[in-house]
Amino acid sequence: MPIEITMPRLSDTMEVGTILHWHVKVGDEVSAGDLLADIETDKATMELQSFDDGCVEQLIVSEGNQVEVGTIIATLSEEGEVVSDTKEVIEVPAITQEVPAVTQKVSNTPQAAPTPTPPTGEQRTGQRVSPVARRLAEEHGIDLNSVQGSGPSGRIIKRDILQRIDTTSETTSAAQTTKVVSTDVVPSTVPVTPVNIAQPLAPTSPWQQERTEPLSNMRQIIAKRLVESKQTIPHYQVTMDFDMDPLLEMRKTLNEQLAVSGIKLSVNDFLVRCCALSMATNQEFNASFGGDCILYHGPVNVGIAIALPEERGGGLVVGTIRNADQKSLRTISQESSYLSKKARESGLAPDEMGDTTFTISNLGMFGVDNFTAIINPPNSAILAVGAAIEKPVVRNGELAVGHEMCATLSLDHRVIDGAMAAMYLQSLKELIENPASLLV
């Protein structure tokens, strides 16, 4: 039996991966530990190493192609095994057969929905498409999921696409009718999950389109996860202003003292510590919705959203500061700047970005006063932070000039109610406005 090599799961959120480069070719002898391929995950480029000795029999997924985790991407023949005649040309399946399994490690990756995720039209099983059919479908904007294959084992062949092109041009009617979901793939008894990033909400007319760019892996994952978040989590927002003068004053003093060590604390570093410390009295903020339960997490892992530069394809990643409630400002600052730098320059490793329990998104440095953020599942809350702005404030009944910062919490109402949110913000305010306690 050949040894099957599947698309590995190389990050916590990875559902699909792209083969960037094969380091082996068919017929190569490989040993355990040998580098097989570079794989682009949703967030990073990873190395795939062989676990077995053997001879590369087939490279099923070619470079540049994306498949779901678990898809067989290559096979090795074991020592002494005769490489079989490839009578069956294995088609690259666009999508794998199984929905990514729900992991037992509930503490980290709970289900996002109360009911088991049904197979959707998008997750069609064992789809086979001939190369020219795939190309034609792409050229004519035809969703392969909506085409019934007439070839062997249901392979979609040129004829199927040509027929579709014919019928489409005949039915000049409403756009909705072009979206045909074949019933043998999605049984009518199974509710269709509304999450479908492949479908834009409204059709664009041709003159609007200057150019089309396929979604990068990261853009796909952002689209998918945030649509999922916004559509399945009952979001609401609570906003509070914070007097920033004491914190800014202390930051200035500390940075003067720390300058010799090359450390520069950012406002965000303070906020990470504030948010982490506030968890102690507001445990729902360090929890996830688990369908029929609330999952309370042990470690307090605060995620910080990091925007990536254009030259790295844009998008954003969330870096993880683990056990943030137990770390000093200095440590948080060091980790935070390391994560930002690495994310922008070379990308983060999976353990540098998974397992967050709460996220902070700060657009203050861009001059934004106030905004709201979408929750980063499986978190229950995210804090959207604006800039600390100098403005007229009332202090002790008198008008004065001071710095205020506006922060908005987005919350999962299934876990956190309004009053709890208010209490958390109060606790945050207490820490921010009396920052000395952050030093102990």
Added chain:
Amino acid sequence: MSVATAERVIEFRDALREAMSEEMRKDKRVFLLGEEVAEYNGAYKVSKGMLDEFGAKRVIDTPISESGFSGMAIGAAMRGLRPIVEFMSWSFSLVAADPILNNAAKMLYMSGGQFGCPIVFRGNNGAGGQLASTHSWCVESMYANIPGLKMAIPYDAYDAKGLLKTAIQDDNPVFFLESERLLSTTCHVPEEEYTVPFGQAIVRRAGTDCTIISFGRPLHFCLKAAGELAKEGIECEVVDGRTIRPLDIDSMVESVRKTNACVIVDQSWSFASIGSEIAAQIHAICFDDLDNRVYRVHSDDVPTPYAHNLEQAYLPNARKICEAVRQATYNV
């Protein structure tokens, strides 16, 4: 005048002889040697009359000694002579494998460009008809593996003459593979001078649904199959590669891009063959134009049998080609 020319129809064997004689008249360096080429007038009457015209010094009978006379001809070619070596059958070239492969094909390279080998080896290739395995060799797949040689396989008398003249004029060793079964076939061959260049495939029949690629004798089966399939509404494009080295893969790809389906008909065995090579190249160059994998029709992977029924079952034929085309076009 042109009407009269258009009407000239000659046999394949006559076309071969015309090519050789014309080149020998033009260039004294060209001579013919082989078994029974002179006094017997050729085992297959290809060289009939040539002894009379050119004399025994240029049309040379050799003993049954392929290794010796092939090597001798190569030595002569190293001096700049341009021998035409007739193998009564390419099956017999196997005993000359060392000179034709090690010396002819590699001489230019091994000598760092000092000594070329302008030589033509020609003769019958493929099953003749109940000759059994030792005499029914299809050497194209085996020999085409070797860089340094060229290989041409004519389909009709016109190409036989045009390609052979190109072969004789070529400064490199050319393996010229004829078919005993085609020697008596006829077609229009113009009176005036012409050559058929190497590396230029030709479409023998145009079609839109499936490309059939072949060389030499099996093309006749391909055309027959294409006729049958047309009745079923499947229009095949039959591409004659003409030469294997150089291989005109561009023309083949161009056809496949149009039809999106491809069947290769190769009378040699399937394993590591012309068929597998072209299939690999097509998959590599125009994968995204394929609606199905490339199908191949070969001789069966067994020694050539003697018994008539077994030999018929073994060889590629129109029925097998039709079957492959139906598969390739999802018409099953």
Added chain:
Amino acid sequence: MTNLLTIDMNMTNTDTNTAADMESIEIRKDQLQLTPAAVPDKGVLLGFLRQMLLIREFEVRTMQAYQNRLIGGFCHIYIGQEAIAVGTIAAVNPDDPIVLAYRDHGHALARGMDPKYCMAEMFGRIGGCAKGKGGSMHMFDADHYLYGGHGIVGAQTPLGAGLAFATKYEDEVINGGKSNHVTLCYMGDGALNQGCFYEAMNLASLQDLPVIFVLENNRYSMGTSIERGTSMAHDLRVKSEAHGIHHAIVDGKNVISTYQDFSSIADWCREESRPFFVEAQTYRYKGHSMSDPRKYRTREEEANEESKDCIDILENFLMEEHDVTQDSVKQMARQVKAQVLQAVEWAKNSPEAPIEELYTDVYTDVWGPYLGTSKPEMLRGEGSEQ
């Protein structure tokens, strides 16, 4: 045509091969009588000595370079056999083709190839005679009508017949004259057991080809002594007589008699347009190739053979007959050594072939990945016959 009684006697008498002072070349006397050419003068003999010293020094430096990994692959050393290449090549015209087996360095130098091109070829450098594409076993030189060393045992014998066919064809058919060349086709005793040699002899005899098959009988084909590998080893004349080709034995250790006998034979072949089979008896001092431990023969046998060294024989002759001094011989040896060391340096400094060379010389024309062909540096500007 032949005397049956004589054949029987020869086939049973094992003493007839003894090389000795002869008044005539030992050929089947009932068929052919040839008189050896005169002994060359002092100047010519000094030229022979210089060439033999050059070949020996070259081969010593070749072994050294091989051990220093400047040379790869198979490498066959000619030491001990120098008199044959020098004596036979001197006996023919410079435009008579020669073709060789794989122990070919000595013949290339004797034919006039500059040692630097020969050494660079073995170093796999672009300056080599075949641009580093052939290596030790494949020395080609179009300017000197050297049609290659050939690596497959016996493969050069039909080529030799073909070269003779070509000169005859050129002389007679193309130029309308009389055949006026003779081809030298060298072979080792191992090639006696290859079928193509007999096909080549058969064709050469049938076609009246002026080719001399020069058997350098050094008594071992790789590690197998001739007695173990070749039937009728004691009387090799039967090998050619079966094809109606004359056979002669020359003393391959004596460059003077080799030259005398061979001149006469070559002249006869040229004149008659007929093949010949010449057995030059010699001994290979070194192993078959660089990796041969020579376990199949005794050191005593080697010492005995080396005591009858071809260079010593010529030196002694020159000292006795022409008053050549030891010092002048040493001086010549020093000059030769300097020339060879210069060749080694030149070869070392010759660049590796550019990668494009991988795709040149596969075909004469340019198509696909192939880049056409070009002549090696050795021939540039000097032109060749092709």
